[in-house]
Amino acid sequence: MAKKRNQRNLKAVQAAKARKKRRNRRRRRAIVLAIEVIILLALSATAFVMAKYDKFQRGEINSDDIKINSGVKKEGYTTVALFGGDSREGELEAGTRTDTIIVVALDHKEGVIRMASIYRDTLLQQDDNTYNKANHAYFSGGPKAAINMLNKNLDLDIQDYATVDFKAMSDVVDMLGGIKIQVTDPEAKMLNKYVGETAKASKKKAHKLNGGGVYTLDGPQAVTYARLRKLEGGDYKRTERQRLVIKKLYEKGIKADIGTLNKIVDKIFPQVSTSFSLKEVLSLAASASSYKLGDSQGFPFEKTDGIIYRTAGDVVVPLGLAENVEELHKFLYPNETKTVSSTVQMISTEISNLTNVVRPANMNTEEETNTDNNSNSNNNNNNNSNKPVITNSTSDSGNSKSNNNTTGGGTE
Numbered sequence: 001m002a003k004k005r006n007q008r009n010l011k012a013v014q015a016a017k018a019r020k021k022r023r024n025r026r027r028r029r030a031i032v033l034a035i036e037v038i039i040l041l042a043l044s045a046t047a048f049v050m051a052k053y054d055k056f057q058r059g060e061i062n063s064d065d066i067k068i069n070s071g072v073k074k075e076g077y078t079t080v081a082l083f084g085g086d087s088r089e090g091e092l093e094a095g096t097r098t099d100t101i102i103v104v105a106l107d108h109k110e111g112v113i114r115m116a117s118i119y120r121d122t123l124l125q126q127d128d129n130t131y132n133k134a135n136h137a138y139f140s141g142g143p144k145a146a147i148n149m150l151n152k153n154l155d156l157d158i159q160d161y162a163t164v165d166f167k168a169m170s171d172v173v174d175m176l177g178g179i180k181i182q183v184t185d186p187e188a189k190m191l192n193k194y195v196g197e198t199a200k201a202s203k204k205k206a207h208k209l210n211g212g213g214v215y216t217l218d219g220p221q222a223v224t225y226a227r228l229r230k231l232e233g234g235d236y237k238r239t240e241r242q243r244l245v246i247k248k249l250y251e252k253g254i255k256a257d258i259g260t261l262n263k264i265v266d267k268i269f270p271q272v273s274t275s276f277s278l279k280e281v282l283s284l285a286a287s288a289s290s291y292k293l294g295d296s297q298g299f300p301f302e303k304t305d306g307i308i309y310r311t312a313g314d315v316v317v318p319l320g321l322a323e324n325v326e327e328l329h330k331f332l333y334p335n336e337t338k339t340v341s342s343t344v345q346m347i348s349t350e351i352s353n354l355t356n357v358v359r360p361a362n363m364n365t366e367e368e369t370n371t372d373n374n375s376n377s378n379n380n381n382n383n384n385s386n387k388p389v390i391t392n393s394t395s396d397s398g399n400s401k402s403n404n405n406t407t408g409g410g411t412e
Helices: 002-053 136-154 166-175 185-201 219-227 234-253 258-271 278-290 321-332 342-355 365-369
Strands: 077-086 097-107 112-118 123-125 131-133 161-165 179-183 213-217 272-274 292-299 303-309 313-318
Touching (some): 077 136, 097 136, 112 234, 112 321, 161 166, 213 219, 303 342
Parallel strands (some): 077 161, 112 292
Antiparallel strands (some): 161 272, 179 213, 303 313
């Protein structure tokens, strides 16, 4: 009797071991299968990016041609320049008007993307040491000159860029099903005035809004909204609208399915010029989902307008470029402690001398940056006759070039 019980127990133990062995085999097969799927997905994503990469307009920039101020190196960050171009022919090199200039800082430690719009009319030193509007750099010398202008004036270490045609933004918005934005009555009125021009440029139908309210804007509407300028706040509010549109597109883009993303890539990449290598694009694509979009600001934080500077015309003058750059770094690189370079200090002094604009001694920059810095347009509607004309030229080489072609499109 006992012998039979022992035999039954032995068979039960053997059966249990067999079941466990089968479960382990199934588990190993499942793990192997999961690993294979992950590898296949990674390979597929890599192959996808590689297959689409040649659709970019490649903007080759020799690293030897990029100028960075002495001692400027951002550890733990990658800083790139994003330009919004207005090219009727689809060419995005020199001669393109850049209404949008955004410095994008990727914080690798915190996984945050921060953006700072550089007001296009800001008076800054150009690559050739003359002074002109910020957007003149791209128009006269293409992305290389624009990157060097940003690096020199703002103590940045930008080495790569991406330029997007405004038509591309219109296409992306439509492919993502529109973006929801609250529009004010004045914005709606101005949008209706110019949306036809935008729609015509992008070969689409124009749809007008019924006054202010919350709308799901289509492509031409969103682009027109982002470019509105002849409103209270002028270019300051325009850059705020541009950053809002980018934020909305980012939020919808990361939720889009692979089919939609594939269509966007096929349509948009030919309208993008970039210096990123294939390896860099693959790296960015792989890590994109690990970053969240953080705060955005406009630069300079403290400024004055209504100043006529030579042939550049109406310019925005930083109230102390050096102090503004210091605050810019606190915003973009919160883990960094650094004083501005001697180059920025020199440019800051020259701008003050050239424009007779002096920073008030009691100005509190940090307090100002915590407010809506885009809402105060000092003298946007003043007549030119009431604006001071700059006549002193002791610090400038006198070779400032006309900026008449860099003032923007129909929504200027």
